[in-house]
Amino acid sequence: MTQITQLNRLGLFDAKVPRYTSYPTAPHFNTGVGPDDFANWITAIPQGDRISLYVHIPFCRRLCWFCACRTQGVQSDDPILNYITRLEKELQLLAQHLPQGVTLSQLHWGGGTPTILSPDAMTRLARAITQVAPFSPDYSFSVEIDPNEIDAARVRALVAAGMNRASLGIQDFDPEIQQAIGRPQGFEDTKLAFDMLRDHGITSINADLVYGLPHQTPQKLTNTVQKLMAMLPDRIALYGYAHVPWMARRQNLIDSDSLPSAQQRLTLFETARDLLKWDNYHDIGIDHFALPHDSMSTAASNRTLKRNFQGYTVDPADVLIGLGASSISKFPQGFAQNAAATSQYAQAIEAGTFATSRGHAMTTDDKMRAKIIESIMCHFDVKTAEILDNFDISRAQLYALFGQVNQHFEFMLDVTDQGLFIPERARPLTRMIAQKFDAYDPNAAKHSSAI
Numbered sequence: 222m223t224q225i226t227q228l229n230r231l232g233l234f235d236a237k238v239p240r241y242t243s244y245p246t247a248p249h250f251n252t253g254v255g256p257d258d259f260a261n262w263i264t265a266i267p268q269g270d271r272i273s274l275y276v277h278i279p280f281c282r283r284l285c286w287f288c289a290c291r292t293q294g295v296q297s298d299d300p301i302l303n304y305i306t307r308l309e310k311e312l313q314l315l316a317q318h319l320p321q322g323v324t325l326s327q328l329h330w331g332g333g334t335p336t337i338l339s340p341d342a343m344t345r346l347a348r349a350i351t352q353v354a355p356f357s358p359d360y361s362f363s364v365e366i367d368p369n370e371i372d373a374a375r376v377r378a379l380v381a382a383g384m385n386r387a388s389l390g391i392q393d394f395d396p397e398i399q400q401a402i403g404r405p406q407g408f409e410d411t412k413l414a415f416d417m418l419r420d421h422g423i424t425s426i427n428a429d430l431v432y433g434l435p436h437q438t439p440q441k442l443t444n445t446v447q448k449l450m451a452m453l454p455d456r457i458a459l460y461g462y463a464h465v466p467w468m469a470r471r472q473n474l475i476d477s478d479s480l481p482s483a484q485q486r487l488t489l490f491e492t493a494r495d496l497l498k499w500d501n502y503h504d505i506g507i508d509h510f511a512l513p514h515d516s517m518s519t520a521a522s523n524r525t526l527k528r529n530f531q532g533y534t535v536d537p538a539d540v541l542i543g544l545g546a547s548s549i550s551k552f553p554q555g556f557a558q559n560a561a562a563t564s565q566y567a568q569a570i571e572a573g574t575f576a577t578s579r580g581h582a583m584t585t586d587d588k589m590r591a592k593i594i595e596s597i598m599c600h601f602d603v604k605t606a607e608i609l610d611n612f613d614i615s616r617a618q619l620y621a622l623f624g625q626v627n628q629h630f631e632f633m634l635d636v637t638d639q640g641l642f643i644p645e646r647a648r649p650l651t652r653m654i655a656q657k658f659d660a661y662d663p664n665a666a667k668h669s670s671a672i
C-alpha cells in the first residue's frame with residue numbers, strides 16, 4: 222500500500238480540521254469571559270514579568286480576495302487615526318491594571334496592513350506602547366509589511382521606534398495566480414522592500430508563501446520559491462490556502478474550480494518543502510522554515526518553540542496581550558478576545574472599559590490537552606514525562622489515550638515508554654492527530670482543509 226493510499230483511507234484529503242493556534246480553538250470561546258476577567262488576569266501578572274503584545278490594525282487600502290483576516294478597506298486616513306486614538310485609550314486602561322516593572326519581550330503589529338499607518342502615526346503608536354511597558358533587553362519587535370504599502374519614511378519611523386524584525390506577505394509571484402486571488406504584487410516591489418529593510422539594519426526577515434492557490438502548479442511554486450530564496454529570508458511560513466467563503470465572503474470571488482485538489486495540495490507543499498530543505502532551511506512544525514542561525518531553528522531543537530495566533534513563536538512570555546478590534550489575549554488562566562467589529566470595540570473603549578466580548582477560562586483538563594496539542598504541532602510528539610510531571614493523569618490513563626489515537630491512525634504512530642511520536646510518513650496527518658486530543662465538538666465550526 223502506498224503512503225498516499227493510506228493517507229487517503231485515513232481521510233486526509235477530505236478532513237477539515239483546526240490549525241490549532243490555540244486550544245480550545247476560537248470557535249469554542251464563549252461570552253462567559255468579559256472585561257472584568259480580562260482586568261483580573263492582567264492584575265495577576267507577576268511584577269517585573271515579561272509579556273508579549275500584539276496590536277491589530279484592521280485596515281487595508283485594497284482587499285485581497287484570498288484573505289480571511291479581520292480587516293476593512295479604507296481610502297482616507299481619518300478612520301485609521303481615530304483607531305489609533307482608541308488604541309492609546311486601550312493602552313491607558315492597560316496601564317491602570319498592569320503590575321509594576323512589566324516589560325515587553327515581544328511586540329508584533331499585524332493586520333490588516335500595519336504599514337498603512339503614516340510615519341507619524343507609527344511613531345505615536347509605538348510611543349504609547351513603550352510608555353506603558355518598555356522593551357526587555359533582548360526584545361523582538363516585528364511588523365507585517367505589505368510590499369505595496371511601504372516606503373523609506375515608514376521604514377525609518379519603524380526602525381526608530383525599535384522594529385528589529387519584519388514579515389513580508391508574498392503568497393506567490395506568478396501573475397496569473399495573483400490575478401486569481403485579487404492581489405497584484407510585482408516581484409520588483411517585493412525585492413525593493415527586502416532591500417529597503419536590510420539597508421535600514423533589519424537583519425531578520427520572514428516571508429509568507431501560500432500553497433493551494435488557484436492555478437498553482439508545482440512548476441509555478443518552484444519558480445516562486447527559487448525567486449524568494451535569492452532574497453534569503455531568515456524564516457519562511459508556507460501556509461495552506463484556507464478556502465472558507467462561508468467565513469470570508471470575498472473568497473467567493475475566487476473560482477473554486479481553479480483550486481488544486483487536496484492531493485495536489487500535498488504535492489505542492491512537499492515540492493516547496495523539499496526545495497527549502499535542499500537549500501539549508503530547517504523545517505519547523507507543520508509549515509515554517511528557518512535558516513540554521515535563526516532563533517526559531519534553535520527553539521525547535523531545544524524544545525522551547527511555542528504555538529500562538531501568529532503560527533509559531535520563540536517568545537518566552539506566558540502572557541500575550543492582544544490590543545485592537547478582534548485581538549485575542551492569552552493568559553495562564555485563559556483566553557480573552559476583543560469585540561471583532563471595529564465599531565463595537567470603539568464603543569467599549571470610549572465608555573472606559575476593556576472591549577473583551579468572549580473568551581475561555583481554562584480548566585485543568587484544558588491545560589493538559591493544550592500542552593499535548595502544542596507539543597504535537599511544534600515537535601510531532603508527546604513526551605510522557607512532560608505530561609505526567611505537570612498534570613494529574615496516570616501513566617495508564619495517558620497510554621490508554623495514546624493507544625486510542627494510534628489505533629485510529631492504523632498504528633502509523635510510534636508509542637514507546639518515552640511517549641507518542643509521529644514518524645515522517647505520518648506528518649501530513651499532524652492536525653488530524655492533534656484533533657484526536659481535542660475534547661470539544663470538532664463539528665462546532667467549519668474548518669479548513671487538513672492539508
Ligand code: SF4
Pocket residue numbers: 280281282283284285288289290292332333334367390404
Ligand atoms: S492580504 Fe494583507 S493587504 Fe490583502 S486583504 Fe489581507 S491583510 Fe489586507
